[in-house]
Amino acid sequence: MINKIKLYHGDGGAKTNELIRQIFLKNYGEAEDVLSDSFVFNTHASKLAYTTDSFVVQPLFFRGGDIGKLAICGTLNDLATAGAKPLYISAGFIIEEGFDIEALCQIASSMGEVCKDNGIRIVTGDTKVVEKGSADGLFINTSGIGVVSEHYSPQDIEPGDEIIITGTIAEHGTAILLDRYDLAIETNILSDCSALSHLISDLEMMLPYIKRMKDPTRGGIATVLNEIADYAGFNVELLEDNIPIHPQVKAVNAILGIDPLYLACEGRMIFVVKKGYGSKILQLLEELCGCREAKMIGCFTADRQKLVYMQTKIGGKRVLPSLESQTVPRIC
Amino acid sequence: MINKIKLYHGDGGAKTNELIRQIFLKNYGEAEDVLSDSFVFNTHASKLAYTTDSFVVQPLFFRGGDIGKLAICGTLNDLATAGAKPLYISAGFIIEEGFDIEALCQIASSMGEVCKDNGIRIVTGDTKVVEKGSADGLFINTSGIGVVSEHYSPQDIEPGDEIIITGTIAEHGTAILLDRYDLAIETNILSDCSALSHLISDLEMMLPYIKRMKDPTRGGIATVLNEIADYAGFNVELLEDNIPIHPQVKAVNAILGIDPLYLACEGRMIFVVKKGYGSKILQLLEELCGCREAKMIGCFTADRQKLVYMQTKIGGKRVLPSLESQTVPRIC
Numbered sequence: 257m258i259n260k261i262k263l264y265h266g267d268g269g270a271k272t273n274e275l276i277r278q279i280f281l282k283n284y285g286e287a288e289d290v291l292s293d294s295f296v297f298n299t300h301a302s303k304l305a306y307t308t309d310s311f312v313v314q315p316l317f318f319r320g321g322d323i324g325k326l327a328i329c330g331t332l333n334d335l336a337t338a339g340a341k342p343l344y345i346s347a348g349f350i351i352e353e354g355f356d357i358e359a360l361c362q363i364a365s366s367m368g369e370v371c372k373d374n375g376i377r378i379v380t381g382d383t384k385v386v387e388k389g390s391a392d393g394l395f396i397n398t399s400g401i402g403v404v405s406e407h408y409s410p411q412d413i414e415p416g417d418e419i420i421i422t423g424t425i426a427e428h429g430t431a432i433l434l435d436r437y438d439l440a441i442e443t444n445i446l447s448d449c450s451a452l453s454h455l456i457s458d459l460e461m462m463l464p465y466i467k468r469m470k471d472p473t474r475g476g477i478a479t480v481l482n483e484i485a486d487y488a489g490f491n492v493e494l495l496e497d498n499i500p501i502h503p504q505v506k507a508v509n510a511i512l513g514i515d516p517l518y519l520a521c522e523g524r525m526i527f528v529v530k531k532g533y534g535s536k537i538l539q540l541l542e543e544l545c546g547c548r549e550a551k552m553i554g555c556f557t558a559d560r561q562k563l564v565y566m567q568t569k570i571g572g573k574r575v576l577p578s579l580e581s582q583t584v585p586r587i588c
Numbered sequence: 589m590i591n592k593i594k595l596y597h598g599d600g601g602a603k604t605n606e607l608i609r610q611i612f613l614k615n616y617g618e619a620e621d622v623l624s625d626s627f628v629f630n631t632h633a634s635k636l637a638y639t640t641d642s643f644v645v646q647p648l649f650f651r652g653g654d655i656g657k658l659a660i661c662g663t664l665n666d667l668a669t670a671g672a673k674p675l676y677i678s679a680g681f682i683i684e685e686g687f688d689i690e691a692l693c694q695i696a697s698s699m700g701e702v703c704k705d706n707g708i709r710i711v712t713g714d715t716k717v718v719e720k721g722s723a724d725g726l727f728i729n730t731s732g733i734g735v736v737s738e739h740y741s742p743q744d745i746e747p748g749d750e751i752i753i754t755g756t757i758a759e760h761g762t763a764i765l766l767d768r769y770d771l772a773i774e775t776n777i778l779s780d781c782s783a784l785s786h787l788i789s790d791l792e793m794m795l796p797y798i799k800r801m802k803d804p805t806r807g808g809i810a811t812v813l814n815e816i817a818d819y820a821g822f823n824v825e826l827l828e829d830n831i832p833i834h835p836q837v838k839a840v841n842a843i844l845g846i847d848p849l850y851l852a853c854e855g856r857m858i859f860v861v862k863k864g865y866g867s868k869i870l871q872l873l874e875e876l877c878g879c880r881e882a883k884m885i886g887c888f889t890a891d892r893q894k895l896v897y898m899q900t901k902i903g904g905k906r907v908l909p910s911l912e913s914q915t916v917p918r919i920c
Contacts, residue, residue, distance in 0.1 A: 297638065350729075580603060
């Protein structure tokens with residue numbers, strides 16, 4: 257019984273087909289109709305969203321998820337930022353020779369699970385194998401197509417518009433740090449890695465009051481808010497007290513000397529909301545979406561320096577710059 | 589002046605944005621509207637095709653192309669097999685730290701050129717950088733969306749149906765072999781790497797008589813015809829004399845002991861054509877599509893062993909098995 261990936265698994269012949277059928281289709285829960293070079297589908301949607309991401313996270317398995325779960329959630333969340341409900345996903349694998357087939361099964365199974373939970377399908381894929389030493393275990397690329405809700409379109413941001421985060425921050429980045437460097441710190445921190453597609457359905461009627469959505473992955477909320485401030489042309493004022501951070505995340509990052517505002521989330525969304533609609537949306541997030549840690553964390557001001565700054569607990573102001581280079585590589 | 593890729597180019601911050609703008613968008617010839625997490629587009633098409641491929645070819649630059657050209661052509665050709673004209677492409681890069689930025693520019697420029705030639709756009713992408721030694725230079729994943737022609741749908745294959753190849757075979761595989769192993773054989777062989785999307789437009793009125801299309805990449809025409817025979821449930825009979833092979837390709841493969849029937853093309857299509865329509869389609873391929881080496885190479889017979897065999901010049905029969913494992917790894 258072969259338990260390691262061989263070069264021939266990537267040659268496009270009988271062994272590749274066997275791998276696709278026995279590992280991928282089986283664990284995805286997919287039918288054989290997805291085996292041709294292109295998947296053909298009918299749609300009546302007039303507005304579609306399309307996105308892609310490559311995943312090189314290390315380690316491949318981490319507290320709260322693995323590269324497979326991350327790959328599907330990442331793509332679903334990118335679709336959600338466009339107000340889109342997902343339809344179909346593609347998955348391309350680049351596997352290092354010698355990779356453990358059991359681990360590959362687990363990863364494919366995680367992918368299948370997220371798809372099942374979100375009512376979507378992985379309909380096209382590709383498998384390549386490279387020689388031992390030519391890749392770091394496994395890389396996955398996903399792309400996704402979704403249907404954009406007719407209730408959503410991005411709008412210009414104005415002073416007073418409110419900023420909401422759907423949950424506690426920096427848990428994915430912290431989980432990766434703990435597992436990658438095998439840090440002997442006892443915590444129950446898990447990656448927040450999860451799919452946010454349900455937000456688009458749950459909040460559909462409120463989408464006209466949501467001006468912009470963005471998931472704060474690489475670079476964390478500080479980087480993402482700088483991007484939005486830059487786009488908006490106004491300053492962002494954050495309230496330190498309102499930013500939801502798990503106390504253990506705060507503690508671990510204090511030990512490591514890392515600012516959690518710059519660490520990735522993989523299951524959180526930032527909403528920019530029309531002035532005055534924040535509390536209603538917050539209420540729905542809590543009641544409908546199960547986002548009990550959602551918080552209004554700040555708002556846009558009339559100042560036009562496009563800065564992000566924080567009102568600290570002791571009454572000071574701290575500017576959160578857009579970093580030239582981030583702290584933790586390969587978190588997704 | 590930095591001329592090598594650094595880890596920070598993949599961290600999602602300012603340096604990643606700079607790389608995307610200065611290398612990718614510039615060379616793709618793309619506008620800034622593709623910079624958000626998801627690209628949103630309107631469509632009136634009711635039938636779409638969707639495909640993905642990862643590219644790990646070595647060497648990255650080869651006679652007749654490079655990994656960038658190959659990545660776009662490969663995805664366009666997969667869409668073409670579904671009778672689809674391409675709309676949009678995604679491109680995900682996994683780059684090894686230290687990769688030459690000038691080489692990256694060339695590759696992005698090749699991609700842009702194919703897109704321009706085919707009137708399509710790269711609308712969503714992703715860039716990851718891994719540490720030196722964690723990847724073999726550069727891997728690219730592309731996916732694509734196309735509109736399926738209303739004139740095309742795959743049909744059941746019957747005995748007598750004819751098989752056409754749009755040009756000479758095995759040139760891509762042979763080019764890769766020559767360049768990878770730096771073989772001191774003087775030839776003017778180039779990879780046939782090219783986009784086949786134009787076939788769908790050029791032959792649109794004949795699509796109802798085309799029952800199936802497939803580009804013979806990994807595993808060559810022998811592997812692909814075995815797959816089609818298996819699907820069809822009938823034997824394939826090939827005429828050795830009709831299979832178009834460049835004499836130098838034949839010579840090089842004779843020296844190397846490799847059967848060109850199992851070597852990849854990256855710019856050829858196999859058509860299964862309704863009995864009696866082969867010569868008309870062949871004529872159009874020559875006159876309209878510039879496929880001057882297109883040939884009718886065989887047909888389906890009534891035998892149900894699902895075998896592919898060849899009538900040899902000397903009157904014999906040679907079965908072309910579906911190989912368990914192919915000869916040349918990482919040709920795409």
